[in-house]
Amino acid sequence: MLQPTSPERGNEYLNALAAALESGRMVRLRRLLSSLHPAEVAHLLESLPPSTRLLAWRLVGTEHQGVVLSYVGDEVRSDLMDNIAVEDLASLTENLDPDDLANILRELPEAAIEQILHTMDAQNRRRLETVLSYPEDTAGGLMNTDTITVRADVTLDVVHRYLRLLGTLPDTTDSLFVVDREDKYQGILRLTTLLTRKWELTVTEVMSHGVESIPASLPTVEVAQRFEKRDLISAPVVDEEGKLLGRITIDDVVDVIRDEADRSLMNMAGLAEDEDTFAPVLISLRQRSLWLGINLMTAFLAAWVIGLFEATIQKQVALAVLMPIVASMGGIAGSQTLTLIIRATALGYLNQSNTRWLLGKELALGALNGLLWAVVIGVVSAIWFKGIGLGILIGAAIIINLIFAALSGVVIPIFLRRIGADPALAGGVLLTTITDVVGFMAFLGFATLYLV
């Protein structure tokens, strides 16, 4: 099950699998599945519609199901796990790393977790309980407990002999961790150092203090930032007293980065970050219709604003024709600012002094863009409806709306973050509500005052 396949070959396989699934050739299918890497099986499962997904899942050998589960996304995983009996889960998850296992267990009811913990040996149970005691989105929940530790006062010769005694090292081990008698983290001993320095030297003489320990309570997003900035492969996780609890490796950090990026993209469209593309219609309907309902309220608010000016529109229907332009330009310009600020906040660019500068810049941009497009839109409108007054007032409305759009684009995400809400999720709705209301109000209001 573990030999490599190139992505091209992988994709061919996926197509072959899909074909075999459709035609129901189960023997061929089982053979195909067992020749794939677990990550590829996971990918296949994620790209199958509900009915065939379950069929394929049942054909995955039970000895591989655990590893495959550790590779699929959260939503697909809980979909698959609904079809496994708790007593089977225990055997199925036997060979997983504590962090992968913890992820899977978090989905289960308390009683089921107890049952699985009971089947484990004392050491593995203790390790798993440590990971489970921290929230999923902290360093403690992300870490693995398979650290190899050494003492600072031994020679490299001793370390070499110790490693040969162990026989194997956990995946992605790039360093050993140096701890004192009380298990407190002291520094790392890189494998590259161990291989290139003289064996008479002691660990103290060659260990590196360059990798800082990560508190178990640090949010995973900050863990990822630290890994990215320092080009780390692994880093030690410690408790409040500085005792080594485990290590975080780059492969888990990559998942955090991918999830975080997905979250912004999906949330902006009101989708769940881990939405199962192939979820059954009725499951998707709940999430999607909720989002449409929220947006409908803002649409009704905009309609109500327009309704205030019914009499004006009656007198000059050109206003009805042109008003969506004012609202739409505000929405587009505001979204640009909003996206920029959401990204700047995520990357940790903003502080008090540069936020003020940035607000100034965005307001200037709004005003300049407003002026530029006010002229274009004003001229076109004046010619289209043969009225210079109409052209001037739509231009004025555009300038006002683009300035408000810039202001909202900066203020809304900062405000949302301060109250603990996700700017990517709520920012767009709030912003377009403001640009719609301001746009319609300015345009139709000016028209009522000056035109009709």
Place this chain on the structure above:
Amino acid sequence: MLQPTSPERGNEYLNALAAALESGRMVRLRRLLSSLHPAEVAHLLESLPPSTRLLAWRLVGTEHQGVVLSYVGDEVRSDLMDNIAVEDLASLTENLDPDDLANILRELPEAAIEQILHTMDAQNRRRLETVLSYPEDTAGGLMNTDTITVRADVTLDVVHRYLRLLGTLPDTTDSLFVVDREDKYQGILRLTTLLTRKWELTVTEVMSHGVESIPASLPTVEVAQRFEKRDLISAPVVDEEGKLLGRITIDDVVDVIRDEADRSLMNMAGLAEDEDTFAPVLISLRQRSLWLGINLMTAFLAAWVIGLFEATIQKQVALAVLMPIVASMGGIAGSQTLTLIIRATALGYLNQSNTRWLLGKELALGALNGLLWAVVIGVVSAIWFKGIGLGILIGAAIIINLIFAALSGVVIPIFLRRIGADPALAGGVLLTTITDVVGFMAFLGFATLYLV
């Protein structure tokens, strides 16, 4: 310059730096800067407005400027490099890895590259030229040439002695590469294997064939997918004949993943993927106003559609009040489908058979959501404007628009990708054009036929 600082301390430093910059205390500032990690200096530079950015850049010791340059984003880098003389660049880039150096050189005119290549020794020049000969977005452009190679027929004992002779290994070395006499890639020898197995064994006996070589021409996005799926730390890059050219390490892949995610998010708002948040107003104006201009054309198209029904609106102004609701619901629903499909394509989920299933699902969702909200909107409209006919026809328009939105959300990104365009960039504009036009056309068209 290289001792670690925690993010918290780092941020304090950034604030202290910002304050020192504002008050002009240059001595203090220089001291602060030299105590930071190059990644933190890069981060600081990226979060400074243009004038202070240049000031801070000049205070970075010239011996560190090269490393700092390798950490900043493309746009900020070219901004900073405009202020360095070519003859200074040569000394400044002395200690960089070939891949970082290549990234920087790609920004320079041919003559300047020649000049810098001339100052390098033969080996480094050859390495750099190899990297430069591949496009930036391929494995060859991403790779580093600092591979440590061994032969398959030697014993581990020989390898150990060779490494101690070398004295140091490049950063993020987790494996040595096994090559034959013609430099053809044979497999990897993990450092963990080297440390745990008996020294009498030969490399052949313990090397791993589990890491496939990456062709130098493979796009970086696919390289990233392969690293993610296989939890790789490093992988060998080969030419068409299978000769080892270099290696790609996970830290560079993390940058690819981050850039790729950024690209989708930024492109959806019509922003450059690497847009400098603190670029001068006039630089940002060009990009932003272009995007507004494109959107304005679609807004005018929608206005033109409304204009076709001026007479109808004149007779019943309620239509003008309600029509933005029809368009907006279509836009929101369509964006959800579009985002989902863009993500599914990026993750490689789609093939012919499941695309058809997905289209069916999205159409069903569109129809169901259409039905649901048609009832809500229809009832509210009928009550608001005291007309059952109006309620029925806005409901019908909503259903039609939401079905068209689902169709466009699936078809547009697939079509754009087939013609080689970026769905994240052009998808949203095309989609809202369709939902605007269909929404207004259906609603006002029905009204013209049946209501007035």
